[in-house]
Amino acid sequence: MASAAPNVPRSEPKASGETQNFDLLLPLRSAGSLENPYPIYSLIRTVRPVLEVPVPGWDGPGMWMLTRYRDVHDVLRDARFSVERIRAPLVRDNLDRMPEFLRQSAQGLRSMLIMDPPDHTRVRKLVNKAFTPKRIAALRDHIETLVGTLLDEAAERGRFDVIHDLAEPLPAIVIAELLGVPASDHRRFREWSSALISGMASPNADARAAATEAGRHLFGYLADTIADRRRAPREDLISAMIEAQEERDALSDAELLATSNLLLLAGHETTTNLIGNGMLALLREPAEWRRLCDTPDLLPTAIEELLRFDGPVQATLRVALEDVAIDGHAIPAGALVLVSIGAANHDPAVFADPDELDLARDPNPHLAFGFGTHFCLGAPLARLEAQLAFEALTRRFPKLALVDDRPEYRANPVLRGLVRLEVERAA
Numbered sequence: 001m002a003s004a005a006p007n008v009p010r011s012e013p014k015a016s017g018e019t020q021n022f023d024l025l026l027p028l029r030s031a032g033s034l035e036n037p038y039p040i041y042s043l044i045r046t047v048r049p050v051l052e053v054p055v056p057g058w059d060g061p062g063m064w065m066l067t068r069y070r071d072v073h074d075v076l077r078d079a080r081f082s083v084e085r086i087r088a089p090l091v092r093d094n095l096d097r098m099p100e101f102l103r104q105s106a107q108g109l110r111s112m113l114i115m116d117p118p119d120h121t122r123v124r125k126l127v128n129k130a131f132t133p134k135r136i137a138a139l140r141d142h143i144e145t146l147v148g149t150l151l152d153e154a155a156e157r158g159r160f161d162v163i164h165d166l167a168e169p170l171p172a173i174v175i176a177e178l179l180g181v182p183a184s185d186h187r188r189f190r191e192w193s194s195a196l197i198s199g200m201a202s203p204n205a206d207a208r209a210a211a212t213e214a215g216r217h218l219f220g221y222l223a224d225t226i227a228d229r230r231r232a233p234r235e236d237l238i239s240a241m242i243e244a245q246e247e248r249d250a251l252s253d254a255e256l257l258a259t260s261n262l263l264l265l266a267g268h269e270t271t272t273n274l275i276g277n278g279m280l281a282l283l284r285e286p287a288e289w290r291r292l293c294d295t296p297d298l299l300p301t302a303i304e305e306l307l308r309f310d311g312p313v314q315a316t317l318r319v320a321l322e323d324v325a326i327d328g329h330a331i332p333a334g335a336l337v338l339v340s341i342g343a344a345n346h347d348p349a350v351f352a353d354p355d356e357l358d359l360a361r362d363p364n365p366h367l368a369f370g371f372g373t374h375f376c377l378g379a380p381l382a383r384l385e386a387q388l389a390f391e392a393l394t395r396r397f398p399k400l401a402l403v404d405d406r407p408e409y410r411a412n413p414v415l416r417g418l419v420r421l422e423v424e425r426a427a
């Protein structure tokens with residue numbers, strides 16, 4: 001079996017008062033990689049494209065990392081790899097040492113994201129009946145108005161924070177409205193969901209405790225909303241999911257709760273980070289920003305390029321259900337596989353000049369929304385929100401510039417995004 005690539009450190013110092021977790025995301029956290037993980041991906045892809053990641057203190061089937069486009073693409077559609085993390089002995093036998101996000105997804109509510117067929121097929125089919133292209137397209141005018149209102153408030157100040165003023169509130173409000181959360185509850189709902197999202201993968205014990213507490217409130221709130229809509233349906237997604245039937249089959253209360261929670265989490269920070277990472281990439285290349293402002297027709301390919309160039313979801317996990325050989329490396333049954341979407345999207349075997357931002361890149365077969373059975377359900381909504389946000393930003397602020405270029409990233413290297421992004425009108 002392959003050993004670790006030279007630049008991957010073997011362990012991280014333990015923060016005081018923390019339990020010693022296995023840090024399965026170590027290769028994504030390696031020196032300097034939060035600011036710019038792409039050179040490290042490139043090094044790993046070149047030196048050891050099928051990399052065994054050291055998990056000190058564990059002798060069972062371990063962890064592997066894939067960085068080549070063709071391997072990532074193939075594994076995402078290969079039924080020999082499961083999304084059920086709990087099937088990996090590394091996860092199952094060490095739940096108390098797992099990062100919170102894995103423990104929760106292994107023990108808590110089981111959503112479609114961590115279900116294999118046939119359960120996945122059944123739940124996704126029912127949810128598809130409610131989360132329809134028509135329902136998403138109908139939101140266009142409303143999202144446009146929302147973007148306008150948020151940018152009006154930001155514009156009054158001259159200098160504004162793209163994350164705080166637009167990228168964070170926009171998807172949060174849209175998903176809350178879609179699910180049917182009344183406007184009077186938006187603030188509470190957003191407070192819980194952002195505490196949950198930021199605490200889930202945090203190394204800080206207080207943030208994790210706050211996330212657990214927020215999760216309790218949020219699940220209670222969603223469960224009450226589901227019970228309420230069962231009694232009195234409305235024109236919202238939760239009511240539509242309750243009504244969705246397939247050959248007399250319907251979603252159970254636990255499935256409705258897991259799906260509502262997944263839509264909220266999956267649809268929230270990812271879109272925030274597409275707008276934030278995308279805006280940073282554009283403003284770092286003023287010629288590309290001007291090009292987009294002058295040529296609005298470029299928007300559709302530009303959004304795909306921003307998804308590829310610095311995508312919000314850098315990786316996902318799979319479990320090998322049997323021994324699988326990739327390029328002469330035997331990945332043993334039970335191994336946990338870190339599938340690096342960010343690395344695949346910068347693979348020079350598929351993308352010419354992968355580290356260049358080319359807003360007209362076409363074709364652009366990026367894997368930012370995954371591939372195969374679990375391809376992102378919310379991709380049409382994310383694309384619509386990003387399109388309307390960038391359309392308004394380019395039209396209203398063609399002279400925008402970064403206040404400084406010292407971006408601070410959120411701690412989670414899988415959900416890659418900025419803490420803030422201060423911009424101002426250039427003279």
Ligand code: HEM
Pocket residue numbers: 083112113114124175262263264266267268270271274311312313316317367368369370371373374375376377378379381382
């Ligand atoms: C730019 C924004 C987004 C990105 C980059 C993104 C990325 C992804 C990726 C990579 C997956 C597949 C994960 C895997 O195979 O393990 C996924 C699945 C999923 N996403 Fe998204 N997502 C985004 C926005 C959204 C939105 C707005 C929603 C809903 C409102 C959403 C809902 C989902 C759901 C429900 C799944 C699970 C699908 C399944 O298991 O069949 N996502 N997303």
